[in-house]
Amino acid sequence: MQMNREDLLESYRTMRTIRDFEERVHEEFSNGKIPGFVHLYAGEEASAVGVCSHLDGRDAIASTHRGHGHCIAKGCDVRSMMLEIYGRGDGLCGGKGGSMHIADLEKGMLGANGIVGAGPPLICGAAVTAKYRKTGGVAVAFFGDGGSNQGTTLESYNLAKVWNLPVIFVVEDNGYAESTASTWSVGGSQQDRATGFGMPSALVDGHDFFAVHEAAGEMIDRARKGGGPSLLHVKLNRFFGHFEGDAMTYRGPGEIQRLREEKDSLKIFRARVTEAGLLTGDQLDEIDREVMALVNDSITESEAAAPPAHEQLVTDVYVSY
């Protein structure tokens, strides 16, 4: 899958949007402006964007507690997302879901999820819909190294295989589940597990947008053609704590700084495309400015926005009751 200039600019813009979104949420959380459990995706941008840049309206994704990046990559509106994270009435979910339940079904984003391992079963269902209706659509489940040990995830590998569903399982292995190392918690290996359930798989460097994009492209292609499920093991890192407030004492000294210097997917992308003469630094700088403005506006708007109306407490439980 060759990417043209527009594709590259678009992917960069999306990665930058995720990065700025998370950096600003981090700031405002520290300022006490944002309530609840907030899990940031900064550092993992190349995974969500490398995969989702292949997707369109036929396709669905399921996410995790660390869902902002997947939402943005699947096209959710940044303003509505920020309003949601602030718990405002005009938020993407009316302020009722918050960061951990942010979703946009119209965009094929089946939701962030507060339950580790809950996405894969759901995505099998979205894949059944696509397969039954012969839309050529695929369904992608993103989950972490920790989520790869949840029985619901492992069962889904088998169901997707047995039902020959157009599913891509993306293991975003950022090295930790909360404070627990994936080197400790994952017996065997992600790829051997895929083999165990009869799925093809690949291991890619999740800081390299192009590596993710290429591997995901093959799998999505195969799935669209009826070739069944695949597993993509993406090695990457998170720049912030498990959730906001995490002191990260379990991480090695200087780990974060080193990562920000050497494993920043945006820096790597920029260097790659400029050195190859595909894009210019100016083009990217302009995007940086535009994105920063967009995200800052969304913060300003969110801070001023109103909470949900009191009646909203008891609405939306059922379609009819």
Added chain:
Amino acid sequence: MQMNREDLLESYRTMRTIRDFEERVHEEFSNGKIPGFVHLYAGEEASAVGVCSHLDGRDAIASTHRGHGHCIAKGCDVRSMMLEIYGRGDGLCGGKGGSMHIADLEKGMLGANGIVGAGPPLICGAAVTAKYRKTGGVAVAFFGDGGSNQGTTLESYNLAKVWNLPVIFVVEDNGYAESTASTWSVGGSQQDRATGFGMPSALVDGHDFFAVHEAAGEMIDRARKGGGPSLLHVKLNRFFGHFEGDAMTYRGPGEIQRLREEKDSLKIFRARVTEAGLLTGDQLDEIDREVMALVNDSITESEAAAPPAHEQLVTDVYVSY
């Protein structure tokens, strides 16, 4: 592990006991004497006995809905078992458990189980006890091809690996989960799954007692020495339906008859040991007579036995309340 004559006689006696037990339960169920869901183990004897003949008082096993064979192989009293299956007050579980919940913790038999996939997590706990107390004990989880697709089972593979527990996972693959073929329901393969979680594994012919015995011996040995969990994939067949009453129309024509002729683990055992001059036909015939008498007596006793006293309905819910 060389087996001496006593070992061989003992193993044959146990296999014969299981066979006769199940054949007679089948008969009496057909006569309407036995209530409830009854799942028979006939045809699979070499698996339970091949594995359990290595076990002693330090060791624990967890079983399934098809649990009679595992109980007998782990040393449960046949009379008490039959009384339990009849729902009598003197049954192994006071008549409260029945066939699907037959258990004997003193014998390290953690119970048949009505929930597919429930045994593996429990057996991880038994293994923790053995490991923590340094008894050298091992814990064996028996489950079926169907149970190998339950998330609880798959999670247990990983936990046993990560905690380096003395567990042996024995997949008794009899080709069906109820009416569903394991060739259809199991994506990938049992051994590749073991590799996926970092466990050594083996595939054996479950009609061949010696093959099971040898493979299990190695795994149990390794586990006792702190070498961690293993998975044993046992291919075998059940001679009766999924449960009593199953018309088995999903099975191929003549399948059962062929199996009884060609895949009878008792016939195979007998031929092997007599041809090798290890045991004589007379010795085995004598065991056959003794076992038949024992099982028949247990039926006679069970038919005459009294149901649990009415008060038993509300006892044994708690140790104290």
Added chain:
Amino acid sequence: MAKKSYRQAINEAIAQEMRRDENVLIWGEDNAGGAGTEGESDAWGGVLGVTKGLFPEFGPDRVLDTPISESAFIGAAAGAAATGLRPVAELMFVDFMGVCFDQIFNQAAKFRYMFGGKAVTPMVIRTMYGAGFRAASQHSQALYPVFTHIPGLKVIIPSSPYEAKGLMIQAIRDDDPCIFFEHKVMYDEEEEVPDDPYTIPFGEANLTREGDDVTIVAFGRMVQMANQAADALEKDGISCTVLDPRTTSPLDTDTILECVEDTGRLVVVDEANPRCSMASDISGIVAQNAFKALKGPIQMVTPPHTPVPFAPELEDAFVPSPDKIAAAVRATMA
């Protein structure tokens, strides 16, 4: 119109809805009769044959077998429903909810609320419940109070073949997640069931019998027990109203309160264990909202706080009986 069994009524309801709406698919263990075997196709149709015949008519795209992976295939029903299908998934026995409850109570049930009203999740989970089958502790539970507790779920408990057909069609057409409780002991019970499709609305209690002295509220299989008790009491000149709420969520609170206003006495009959049960639930609602109408103590008839025993003699003592119900009615009048 012909006599049909509870099993046939459910099967017919599903078949008619599948003919009407191509978005209706079904799946569950052995629902197609067992996949991949060398024997007959449509061999089983579910463990007790409820879906038999659907595979031959609707084929492998709409009638699917599953591995024994409840979290995956129940969750798949939620995911399929949220993306436009109307799946009817089978959780063979409700006792198995423990391996897949998250997909039901945190996912399907909460999508609409968490997503600010933007999700529609039209799915039905068919599941067997109830004691009397000699199936012991892990295949005999009721558990509908647990589902009733969860906002976002609708809980349906049909008490007869006629009720089962109408409520199943309603459930399939309903846009919220529905848990449909089938009593395993009732599958062979027969009554007149219309051949044409029909629906029975949720949240509208069925007044199966009108009386002056005591209101009996009963669920599922307990409705017939309550009516048997009422027959016996009739002879002693005690006349009972027997109310079948049909659904525990939504619950027809108005009709229950009206009946209690009329009779002044209440007995609730619930096959579930007693604590935090439907017996508790109805009692609380009445004690709060119709207190002044009550002439005597509310009586709750339930099994004891124990698992379901295997031995037939114990199991029979576990389940509420017409005698126990009649005794409770008398107690309210004492």
Added chain:
Amino acid sequence: MAKKSYRQAINEAIAQEMRRDENVLIWGEDNAGGAGTEGESDAWGGVLGVTKGLFPEFGPDRVLDTPISESAFIGAAAGAAATGLRPVAELMFVDFMGVCFDQIFNQAAKFRYMFGGKAVTPMVIRTMYGAGFRAASQHSQALYPVFTHIPGLKVIIPSSPYEAKGLMIQAIRDDDPCIFFEHKVMYDEEEEVPDDPYTIPFGEANLTREGDDVTIVAFGRMVQMANQAADALEKDGISCTVLDPRTTSPLDTDTILECVEDTGRLVVVDEANPRCSMASDISGIVAQNAFKALKGPIQMVTPPHTPVPFAPELEDAFVPSPDKIAAAVRATMA
């Protein structure tokens, strides 16, 4: 004796029991602070730090981290308990019960009954519950009514640091499966807590306040809300009894009934959703067993039949408040 937080009280109880009995082990996600990392050991001690300090003292054989595999490690607790250990396993949030409930309600809870009284399963499951943390629908539920419904489980809901320590030690020494509910909003609340180990028996309600007019039964965090309401009502000359049952299973029915006999009025305050709740449960028990003593309708104070919303304004409206409790008390006297 010193002031200690709810968090410290629980930590101290576990540490003292681990010193007393080498059969006590603990495990759960990050309980040891996170295994296999390059950073500090004992970094976390559970997600909110309740088990911090136990790993350094008791080491890797007795304080274990787990993968995110609740069915496996909660089931392992049942298996370890049935074979002689006394594990204290952590289900981080009770909202996660949906991925492991089978091991709790069909296995641990039923062993003793199914096996004819021959099993002893001394395990404690520590779990966080409750709203007010801005943690939204899947991290804020109460759900203790679901566990209370299950025969074979004991359900403990400590309402303060003092209660938490005594009840935790009792739970660890108890021979039945215990579910210990910790309210996440209360971890930093402090009160005087004795340094020495002590136990508080199960099934003995704590009379936190005695009054003549109305009996308020409240659970966990609701006990302090009820007492705040009672303070306010005192000023208007309404005197309340506030009862903390401490455990919902076993339940101190006698004391509840006695208090209602005395006051003639009952308000039940429950942080769980209303249907088939503890509010229902207590109401039903009282309406059946103390009806004649009741002078007015029972009032149940619970959240609405909705998931827990994220927006702080909505969440605050979701949780029962002293005002709502006071209004309910007035309603019983109207």
